Amino acid sequence: MGKKPRTAQRRQESLSRERIIEASIEILDSDGEEGLTFRALSDRLATGPGAIYWHIDNKGELLTAACDAIIARAVDVPVVGMPPEAVIRALALGLFDTIDAHPWVGSALTRAPGQMPMVRILERIGQQIRALHVADEEEWPTACALLNYIVGVGRQNAANAQFTRARGLYRSTFLESLAITWSQLDRKDYPFTCDVADQLRDHDDRADFLAGIKLFLSGLRSST
Amino acid sequence: MGKKPRTAQRRQESLSRERIIEASIEILDSDGEEGLTFRALSDRLATGPGAIYWHIDNKGELLTAACDAIIARAVDVPVVGMPPEAVIRALALGLFDTIDAHPWVGSALTRAPGQMPMVRILERIGQQIRALHVADEEEWPTACALLNYIVGVGRQNAANAQFTRARGLYRSTFLESLAITWSQLDRKDYPFTCDVADQLRDHDDRADFLAGIKLFLSGLRSST
């Protein structure tokens, strides 16, 4: 018997940073963040764990690079001839859906402040903020706030989904049990949460996300 | 020679969930998230790693419980006689500072969707949203958006600080090197980021955070 079962046969092409990142994304998408190990990765690439270190510095850099590949695509939305507010909405929804489809992207974004993936998003948002003729000194804080809202809420939404999946539950059953827990809280201390428990059951995360964007944009309109 | 060096002498009081959480917070605050291991924790409590499992289910639950202890204090702000918008601002700033002081709280919050620490925040925000007479069906999405903004931005800010500290840099030198990197980007592709690089150097995260809150509140005012 062989020393180690090999699912894939020995690779033809030589290793490269691109192939490593591509394989990492496949693993991250199918097995989640904790599924990406250097052993699983080197197995898929039919090599040893050490080989990867020739092309990549460490796991953090690998995650950032994989994240950047996804964000680069997500941020590439049509812009021409659309009003800035519509572009912002399209950008925001596109990112929301992307983080939802690749939950690991959310945490990778947070762990790489100021790095390329975040800069890509900042730039797109910033250009639209500029097109809205926000006062010069307000451009940066406004773009920042919007960026953080989008990533923050997208991340939170993805975390919910992951939390659910990790427990082998469906979204509906998870929300159902959460609604029950909330409605059983002491009404004296948690009046709002008790009342809102019902709405939890069949709320639409994507719609709530968009509602926040709209609030933001209307705040922006009223202050310029 | 002894089997194992003991920094603390054998504990007097017996173990308890409270003592474990208290010790965890001490470790998390001084050594960060990756400093909290069951070995470090049991060392500090002068016991074995297994003993902890008698009182706590797993590491995730431990982190959530530690996080909840911190949030419970942070959310306990004076409310009486203040206008709702002022309470929201105070609440938001308090949470921002708390997450900044305990960076691990940010990630713990994200990992416990719908759990107690998040509910505490939701409830306080929700009560103020209600006091602002937001339309019934808008209460939940509005509170949600605000909650997510606060936690999202707070978390991002804490991540920046951690990223800096992990590399042994000061905040100013980190921002300086980031500003240089940004200003060297290709102006054709990154006009906004290039321009904004200067503002990065001495911007105030806390002020930017507050600017987002204000934008939110003015959006709320203009839509009610």
Next chain:
DNA sequence: ACCTGAACACCGTTCAAGT
């Protein structure tokens, strides 16, 4: 230059054995 894979120093968690 690029790859191999054993080895190192860790993890979280379990569990038979003790009191």
Next chain:
DNA sequence: ACCTGAACACCGTTCAAGT
């Protein structure tokens, strides 16, 4: 009921040795 600590099945990372 509560605690002990060795043991298990993992990690990320390194590095001497190979081609």
